[in-house]
Amino acid sequence: MSTYLGMPTLPVYGKGNLNAVDSFPTAARRELGNAQLRANLEHATHTIRDKRLRVVGELPDWEDLRSAGSAVKESVMARLPELLEEFEKNFTARGGIIHWARDADEANGIVRDLIRAEGVDEVVKVKSMATQEIGLNEYLEEQGIAAFETDLAELIVQLDHDKPSHILVPAIHKNRSQVRDIFLREMPGVDPDLTNEPAKLAEAARSHLRRKFLSSKVAISGANFAIAESGTLAVVESEGNGRMCLTLPETLITVMGVEKLLPAWSDLEVFMQLLPRSSTGERMNPYTSLWTGVTEGDGPQNVHLVLVDNGRSAALADEMGRSALHCIRCSACMNVCPVYERTGGHAYGSTYPGPIGAILSPLMTGIKSEENSSLPYASSLCGACYDACPVKINIPEILVHLRSVDVESKRGKKLPTQMDVLMKGASWAFSRGRNLGLLEKGLPLGRLAAGRKRKITKLPGIAAGWTQSRDIPAPPAQSFRDWWAKEHEDNRPAAAPAQGEKTA
Numbered sequence: 001m002s003t004y005l006g007m008p009t010l011p012v013y014g015k016g017n018l019n020a021v022d023s024f025p026t027a028a029r030r031e032l033g034n035a036q037l038r039a040n041l042e043h044a045t046h047t048i049r050d051k052r053l054r055v056v057g058e059l060p061d062w063e064d065l066r067s068a069g070s071a072v073k074e075s076v077m078a079r080l081p082e083l084l085e086e087f088e089k090n091f092t093a094r095g096g097i098i099h100w101a102r103d104a105d106e107a108n109g110i111v112r113d114l115i116r117a118e119g120v121d122e123v124v125k126v127k128s129m130a131t132q133e134i135g136l137n138e139y140l141e142e143q144g145i146a147a148f149e150t151d152l153a154e155l156i157v158q159l160d161h162d163k164p165s166h167i168l169v170p171a172i173h174k175n176r177s178q179v180r181d182i183f184l185r186e187m188p189g190v191d192p193d194l195t196n197e198p199a200k201l202a203e204a205a206r207s208h209l210r211r212k213f214l215s216s217k218v219a220i221s222g223a224n225f226a227i228a229e230s231g232t233l234a235v236v237e238s239e240g241n242g243r244m245c246l247t248l249p250e251t252l253i254t255v256m257g258v259e260k261l262l263p264a265w266s267d268l269e270v271f272m273q274l275l276p277r278s279s280t281g282e283r284m285n286p287y288t289s290l291w292t293g294v295t296e297g298d299g300p301q302n303v304h305l306v307l308v309d310n311g312r313s314a315a316l317a318d319e320m321g322r323s324a325l326h327c328i329r330c331s332a333c334m335n336v337c338p339v340y341e342r343t344g345g346h347a348y349g350s351t352y353p354g355p356i357g358a359i360l361s362p363l364m365t366g367i368k369s370e371e372n373s374s375l376p377y378a379s380s381l382c383g384a385c386y387d388a389c390p391v392k393i394n395i396p397e398i399l400v401h402l403r404s405v406d407v408e409s410k411r412g413k414k415l416p417t418q419m420d421v422l423m424k425g426a427s428w429a430f431s432r433g434r435n436l437g438l439l440e441k442g443l444p445l446g447r448l449a450a451g452r453k454r455k456i457t458k459l460p461g462i463a464a465g466w467t468q469s470r471d472i473p474a475p476p477a478q479s480f481r482d483w484w485a486k487e488h489e490d491n492r493p494a495a496a497p498a499q500g501e502k503t504a
């Protein structure tokens, strides 16, 4: 028998709905064919970002708030183990029970056992990114437990057997008429004359959900923040469904990523200004629920918290990428992203779409996962996401870092990639003027290929990828180097007369 002491352990990467099925270019091509999706997205993202700009402009100290939010999150990451222990001590002292889950499988198993212990097979849920990330609904369904989403947009997506495409507005890809059709098809007891008026749709959802709230013994929630100094959890939401879930059932199970901690109550003040303005463009969010353990005779009497890692430690270990864990899931970055606006959230293949998803998913799953390795390239690097982020996550910088990790990880494989070949070619061409001159001799061929339209629309072989989404203009008749040589030849001053030579 061997005993290994002090052996380094491999990072535990995230599982569940973090891994894309297709690479981004494949999925984006599919989504770009959906004109209705693009129209819905353009309307919704522009409306939200205009609202956001108005309310952010009202605050003279917005930049200071962003810096404060960034500083708090940086300090949390620097002392995460210590803060988690402080939170556990305070939460437990007030009657709550903590469960630690290394990955999605462990977290799902813990939640299943807690539900079974209550002897029920139905639960209500508040919208939660963490439970989507670990695939909790799908897992519970396999185990014979029905989980009913109570957030309106989540309910629409669930009834349609679809996936959310935006972290804040999960049904952003559906319009009112599509929602009405889903309700008529899937909602038991709905009025057959239901119209697509927002008030009527909300009324139908309200009566459907009220029955669930009143009959459920167990609720599942996420959490936006956890305050270490008191062991308090916080959920912010807009519809009041969260408050119903957090107060009516006997048992409350909260699933939360380990990075959601704040050291003190006073830190919450910063985030309660940053989050609603950046997410829904509101000055304050309509419902803020805070609870600290169990209060006898008031609210749930069994209070559990499942603290999930699922790849967060791996992200934390990446010095350049760890600030992705500062994210407060406001969605401002996706509402300003030109790539997200055209492809929508499904193209990213993960619970986390848009610019934050393009860095967070590969950090949590490891860039080596073939499909997620294409995500850092799903960006024009325009920087709009960085400007919009309330906690100043430098997304473009992390995207470039992850691209370099991806390139490095593919080096040394037996077959060179298309990029390897192109870079080798470029290195040869630009290393000597004579090489570039040789290459330029092919320009007339390029003009020939461009033809009358004066553009090349299809390149052969490994270069084909370049023209898949862009044309190349016909090369000029004369290269810059030829022009330069000729120009300097013509303008060269006459040679000085040799010594002794007579001048006129």
Ligand code: SF4
Pocket (backbone or CB within 6 Å): 278, 326, 327, 328, 329, 330, 331, 332, 333, 334, 356, 385, 388, 389, 390, 391, 392, 393
């Ligand atoms: S990265 Fe920044 S802008 Fe994007 S969702 Fe997270 S906090 Fe919001």
